[in-house]
Amino acid sequence: MGEFDRIVREAVALHEAGHYEQALQLYDAAVSCWPNLALLWNNRGTTLLELACYAEAAESYRRALQLAPELHDARVALASCLHSLGYLSEAQAACDIVLQAVPGHAEAHWNQALLLLLQGNYAMGWQEYEWRWKKRRFTSPLRPFMQPQWQGEPLTGKTILIHAEQGFGDTLQFCRYLPSLAASASQVVFECHPQLTALMETLCPGLTIVAKGQPLPPFDCHLPLMSLPRLFGTTLETIPAAVPYLQPPPERLPFWRSVVPERNGNVRVGLCWARKRFPDPDRCCPAALLDGLSVCAGVEYYSLQLDTFGLGRPSLQLVDLTSQLLDFADTAALVSQLDLVISVDTAVAHLAGALGLPCWLLLSTDVDWRWLLRREDSPWYPTMRLFRQQQPGNWAEVLERVALALQDR
Secondary structure, X not given: OHHHHHHHHHHHHHHHOOOHHHHHHHHHHHHHHOOOOHHHHHHHHHHHHHOXXXXXXXXXXXXXXXXXXXXXXXXXXXXHHHHHHOOHHHHHHHHHHHHHHOOOOHHHHHHHXXXXXXXXXXXXXXXXXXXXXXXXXXXXXXXXXXXXXXXXXXXXXXXXXXXXXOOHHHHHHHHHHHHHHHOOOOEEEEEEOHHHHHHHOOOOOOOEEEEOOOOOOOOOEEEEHHHHHHHOOOOXXXXXXXXXXXXXXXXHHHHHHHHOOOOOOOEEEEEEOOOOOOOOOOOOOOHXXXXXXXXXXXXXXXXXXXXXXXXXOOOOOEEOOHHHOOOHHHHHHHHOOOOEEEEEOOHHHHHHHHOOXXXXXXXXXXXXXXXXXXXXXXXXXXXXXXXXXXXOOOHHHHHHHHHHHHXXX
């Protein structure tokens, strides 16, 4: 088995280094030599999952489970594949099998949370979402404060710390709960990403905003930001959706009004087409497809893309002022000068929604839970319109509909 061990070690190293295609080649060779080893089929499925080859990954996980039905992690990963392919009931069934065998399997609970939230079952979904802290390699670390976590008890005379978690978009979406919290607590301290602090100062009077990494003032209890919907008992019908709840800081506006070209009767449209490819590699739109928007007369396009993540830029004529952006307060001031934002699922879309500005969101078939299913609107952002892929990977058809809608506008 020396050759087997060498191949597996090399494939694992290539996978961990992000060289998924090379790792897959080794796994393909290995399963042809050792087709009855569940480990190989499982690892091959994991690499295919990173490549967003969901159908092939699902088949690889099925082969692993045929050989080792008790391989619970493989069944959870199979559920992730089925979720991405749109087979939600089958994904749910896979999670149920794991949880019947191992009730405390955090990854199965996490997948179940995403499935429930995607389908609008917020009552159960928020409860399951709390399992994120027990999930392996979760994107945000659990904060080991000595103060207790808030459980919804009265906050009269108390100071509560709310600490942001996960990405910029999550913070922009869920900070909407803080004004309600501030109305009942003596003091609310909000710790968030440094790039967001100036913008968060506009959220409501009385908040104490602290950048991550800076010393915190004294507080009595704390809560991760994305646990607030659970404690507020949020349902689809009770989402606090009044917009805008954020504003461009007034002191930033004069500069951006001075650098944005004067209006000439054209519609100003901001474009954002790329985002970090991990952990969702198929949620970026090929830049070249945006060139089709050039058929829309009377439109000026502005880049809102700070980093193309190696995916290039469109040939479409763009006004690019992004080198002047220092933080999200500047981005908010720039976006406020536009008539419309067209964006993939990234923080720019959340920002436009929080500012109450028109935003057209471009969604892949592997849609994030917050955008729900088969809707062209969002209960979280009243000014947002959703353009969903009809077939996996087919961004061209999405951009054709966007171009038609833009011409109508």
